[in-house]
Amino acid sequence: MQNHHVDLQTTLFCGQCFGWKNEEGVFHSVIDKKLVRLTQENFSASVQEHAFLAHYFDMDWEYEQANEFLCTIDPHLKQAIEMFPGLHILNQDPFEVLMCFILSQNNTILRIRKMYDVLCSQYGTEVEPFSYAFPSPAELKNVTEEELRALGMGFRAPYLLDAIQKHSILDDIKNHSFSKALELLMTIKGVGPKVGSCILLYGFHRMESFPLDTWMLKVMRTWFPSKDGTFFAPYAALAQQYLFHYARTRGLS
């Protein structure tokens, strides 16, 4: 285990996941059908005690080397890394990631979180009183478009339905090349290049992924004109996460 320092506030609120709450320094969510409660102080002990948390927080990946490399190739990136040390890419459930990033299109992170909560409390398993897991494909298999629209999912309702129907595509993704995997994911309605890249990154830990949303397009035009994701190789995904979070919190200047 690398035991790299993890900053919970940054890692859990940088836009890669939507289910965590921070109540006065107590971070909580349901992971693998278990209610998890963490503080920054007890985090290290928690991941040592629970293997599923060590995996979820990606404790074995080469963050030290990656950060060191990325700091050397660009000053903006170096600033971003120094401002948010301890940013990890989580290993999330692929189906949950698929659903969340379908919700993300033409939406705000605040509202994605609320829609996530609605799906959990409506369809998910209550693992502790008032704590719900994100629903599984089986729990969602009889849902209708009218139901989802009534819950405020809007034009994304049919996309969610198609994702539920085709969820078994996810079982096979890890056996394919990046481009083939992306192609397979994009057969799901509502999954395009950006959402597909997010699924491959957050659900399958494809660190070569480089999701380009509106923020990242601005970042690239402003700070990296005439460059693309290959400039950050082999750490494109981590660079993307730092730059996305940095630009969103601090702006571009």
Add this chain to the structure above:
DNA sequence: GGCCAGGCCCCAG
């Protein structure tokens, strides 16, 4: 009260 949001579908050229 408009404007816009971690995009994508769909259709015209």
Add this chain to the structure above:
DNA sequence: CTGGGGCATGGC
């Protein structure tokens, strides 16, 4: 294959 309108909803 490229470009642009339209999309549900709610937070600001």
